Amino acid sequence: MPAVSKGDGMRGLAVFISDIRNCKSKEAEIKRINKELANIRSKFKGDKALDGYSKKKYVCKLLFIFLLGHDIDFGHMEAVNLLSSNKYTEKQIGYLFISVLVNSNSELIRLINNAIKNDLSSRNPTFMCLALHCIANVGSREMAEAFAGEIPRILVAGDTMDSVKQSAALCLLRLYKASPDLVLMGEWTSRVVHLLNDQHMGVVTAAISLITCLSSKNPDEFKTCVSLAVSRLSRIVSSASTDLQDYTYYFVPAPWLSCKLLRLLQCYPPPEDGAVKGRLVECLETILNKAQEPPKSKKVQHSNAKNAILFEAISLIIHYDSEPNLLVRACNQLGQFLQHRETNLRYLALESMCTLASSEFSHEAVKTHIETVINALKTERDVSVRQRAADLLYAMCDRSNAKQIVAEMLSYLETADYSIREEMVLKVAILAEKYAVDYSWYVDTILNLIRIAGDYVSEEVWYRVIQIVINRDDVQGYAAKTVFEALQAPACHENMVKVGGYILGEFGNLIAGDPRSSPLVQFNLLHSKFHLCSVPTRALLLSAYIKFINLFPETKATIQEVLRSDSQIRNSDVELQQRAVEYLKLSSIASTDVLATVLEEMPPFPERESSILAKLKKKKGPGAVSVELEDGKERGELNGGGDRGGDAAIAASNASTPSPSADLLGLRSAAPVSGAAPSAGSLLVDVFSEAGPAAASAGVNDDGFLRFVCKNNGVLFENQLLQIGIKSEYRQNLGRMYLFYGNKTSVQFVSFSTTVSCPGELQSQLNVQTKTVEPLVEGGAQVQQVINIECLTDFVDAPLLNIKFRYGGALQNISLKLPVTINKFFQPTEMAAADFFQRWKQLSQPQQEAQKIFKASHGMDTEVLKAKLLGLGTALLENVDPNPENYVCAGVIQTKAQQVGCLLRLEPNAQAQVRTRARAHTQMYMHTHTQMYMHIHTQSPSVLLCAALIASLTAVCVFLCAAANQAWRAGNTQLALFSLALFLSHSPPLSFTPFFHFLIHFSPHIDSTLSH
């Protein structure tokens, strides 16, 4: 680099800067700057040309003024002129100004690009470097467009200087990060990879950053780099500290390069080639060995460099997860760091150990450090380190040490920081549940938890304990006893009262034999807490009281007295008042056997993923999912991966919206939402993944698809950025679809484009024409697209809609199935019964019939089912089938090639398999007779649902009775009443008279429900 010559001092600039520094006030500074700007303007305007030196000086001043925070709107031209100067300093200042103040002025950009091009093609390495730095600093798309082709050539050319190669590699990296689509390596790939063999360490260091970035995007192309990287690494690792001269940093050979090499290797699985692998393992061993050696220097830089390599090596070992020997050694190494003086090291050690704990090879090794970790949790000064220690304890916990760890965490909880308390509580709750060998221990732990950190115990935790107590007969008595004892403390947390109220309400009878916990004592104990509690808890306690009436008839008078008191029956809170009134009436009117049925013990809850686990996942964010994955595996859960876990978390959080009726099971959210529920376990997950916003933007998204089988208008897709509405109309074999793309953000979408494609043979079956949309969608605006569809012949698949746009520079790509299904081209046909059956019989060949038997799981009414069938496009034929429960439809599918007549029967069959929650398992037969194989979308969850509803109508009274009972006891009075009313209005023989009484006396609002 040429030395700064003596004449380049720029005295004027120095004077100006010192003037500014000496200004006493902001006003004075502004005055001085205004004066200088006027001076520069007059100089630039002046007729006589400025020489390079003064031009440089003034541009410098402008730059300085700009950096002080003032706007500069001139001088760009002069700066560009400086670029073509032959003096290094002038060129440098020119580039500096351009990099700082570049704006997208088209003509200037052209000039700048020209100057850069000249410099790149010059043979002068300093000029080339300047130009490359400028490109990298600006890094705009225009720059990428202009130079993305040129730079790789410079990078791999044989005669390029090393320093230029370094700059070129980093410049290319920058351009690739800014606009990956423009930087195409293609032919250069192998030559870039071979830069790893370069003589010059600087070039290798620069190149490896580029290769790491490129290979993380397309690993296959750069596969060859693994062996090169390994050999390079082994050369560095095995070299003596003096071999690398300039690249030895405090006795550590090339630490940065080593770290980068190790990081690059983390992009790939372990090398398959045995020799390479052996060499790599050797390297890693050497690194681990070196960590054991006494330090060569006392300086902190030395140990920092050494530890950086070590940690990178350990994360590579963890990444490979295949070398038990190395894993254990890594673990031991980290164990040493656990007691290191340096806080950062302790933090890193704990963090790495967390991941080590999840590996089967090193889990045991990690467990040996349990004492140290517990100690860290207790004595560590830094809260973030304590947090890591808690994480690690959680990760290393298994059946053998669960009791110890849980006990330690509980005892720590009393002094824990507020910031991590809630998480700690969740962890304790999960561990206690997961590794509980004996459930009385579990109950003790959780009650302790509520006692110690009641405020941080979220709803999910106590829901869970109740679920478990109810599902396990063996602990119920113990739980009741423990709860009773816990409640005797003078100050109880409200969560404790909730648990107590619930459990005593259910199982108070199990401890009633003891005179110390006789029914009346239990009731008085609960009621003494009543006035200190919030409304939802009071509501729960009222439910517990009515259960007491059932359990212990002797308390009836006392409880009725309480319910009758003004503070209950005239409570200003509607929920409390309603409960008080209804319970009072129920207890005074219903006979004991009715009471016993209504207030029966809660049936076991369906097993499903612990909602607490979901909550913890949500709290920790997607990054923590890897740790939790193991849990998923262990429980054999349906929850197959990170994405679904996230959904579950959302589901759980939605389900736990605070509701006064203490919605234990997420009942409320589950019942009214239409959606298929193949298994109870994934109920929430599925419901919400359908109704919630579609998170994944990659891959074909058919969340919204099924909803449109029986529906023509609605919202097809929605995420944080975009909403797609759909409106469609069909006539004969023609259809027209209006798509509305709404930009939900305030930023415009650029290069917005949509394409509709028909995959495979659909191309010949469906003719789809689209009109192009505007490429620009303003923030908050909506654009419309019209799609014309012609059905040529029958089809199976649906066309794909692909949307591409840029939002804030990032390319968004969304693929959706367009809801075009064959039933859209149905033409309803009316026919008489005789006619129908004649045709039905005609179509008797096997290939003319498609039959689908499926289970339905939701209750619903006939009207909805009818609406669904009409939505399918067929005509619903009344009074055709001799069995009034069956549904019969007919229609003609219109295609260009032919018209297909189609008959359809839906035969709901209620084999009353009584389940809770007004959900019946019914079987349903459906025949569709067509001339050819047909896909009627009866898989659609909506139709499934319809079936469930019909089932609920035909089910026996007992079933509905239990359903109502269930819903009502869970606190959802409204739902219970509704299902009862539904039942009453639809099934004429009223066999269960007590219920009728109960309904009549219940509350006035039932009248309106009954009236229809």
Place this chain on the structure above:
Amino acid sequence: MIGGLFIYNHKGEVLISRVYRDDIGRNAVDAFRVNVIHARQQVRSPVTNIARTSFFHVKRSNIWLAAVTKQNVNAAMVFEFLYKMCDVMASYFGKISEENIKNNFVLIYELLDEILDFGYPQNSETGALKTFITQQGIKGQFQTKEEQSQITSQVTGQIGWRREGIKYRRNELFLDVLESVNLLMSPQGQVLSAHVSGRVVMKSYLSGMPECKFGMNDKIVIDKAGKGGVTNEAGKSDLGGGGSTSGKQSIAIDDCTFNQCVRLSKFDSERSISFIPPDGDYELMRYRTTKDIILPFRVIPLVREVGRTKLEVKVVIKSNFKPSLLAQKIEVRIPTPLNTSGVQVICMKGKAKYKASENAIVWKIKRMAGMKESQISAEIELLPTNDKKKWARPPISMNFEVPFAPSGLKVRYLKVFESKLNYSDHDVVKWVRYIGRSGIYETRC
């Protein structure tokens, strides 16, 4: 009430810090410095709320005075106090500068102890303060007991602003009507907004405890007098005609405030201003008018853009008052675009200069008689920029001083009654002076 008072220099260093209440902590000092003095943005509200603490500040040259409170105080009261504080300090040691404050910090703490008590403003009358807070420290100790008790009885008495037994050989009164006229005018000469804020400042050297009565051409008083004087119907219709005897006879005062010595009850009932004056300098009243303002100058701008690189500006000013009167210190400030690279100015009268540091052409005229006009023309060369923003054309502003009151206020009388001493109204020498100055006097171009 005021919780504390801080004085900072331009760098934000604390010169004076006096905390009156416990709710103001040390961090309040830093909060103001960080959020106001060192704030990045230019526009600074006089009232700033930081973390539920209110900061009221005024700036005198390079010095910041900030009053701090956590309560919901009357902001006008706080500012009134801050201005009063400035006046008091100025009367003790002249200009408020960092140096003066550092040299007099003991005095300032003494003053702060006296004029604020637990955050409540007390006596801030300079004359009274000077009797017991002196700068000649040692001399104060030689005050006799009588003198001390006299001071005590004065500052705790009914008339705290004047002591007994003042004696002058020559009884004199100086009365200044100081007005500043504010204007915003459209390029076509339409008045967009105009108001006059004025002060009546007095300097009295009177013996004894004189009772003064001040009269001016307040519209309400004149109307009342007219009504009282004439009883019949014809008299009422004559009222308008009566005003023509001396041009504009009465003015409508929008609002006014008085010195504490004025008897407000009397003003409320009779609208007469009567008072026992403090000795020496004081401000008798402040007022504001918005109707029938005499605008001393009219500015007629003419701006023409010639291509992208040149601007021609012509400005004519016309004086609009009696030819016998002379306006002084006239200064017209014509803003120039931000990309000015050169200016040529020609003016018939006075001196004009392009000041690059202020982005303006400043045209100064020493004196100008009434009913005259003068003109300046300038050619401004511009540097073409790649900035698409158009020049915002800030208004042309003007400064001047005229020897009359633009509001039209006239002093009708100032009577002095002293019953105990034997001098009468006629023996007092009275001087009256009117000065009209420009406030923000702007014309858009």
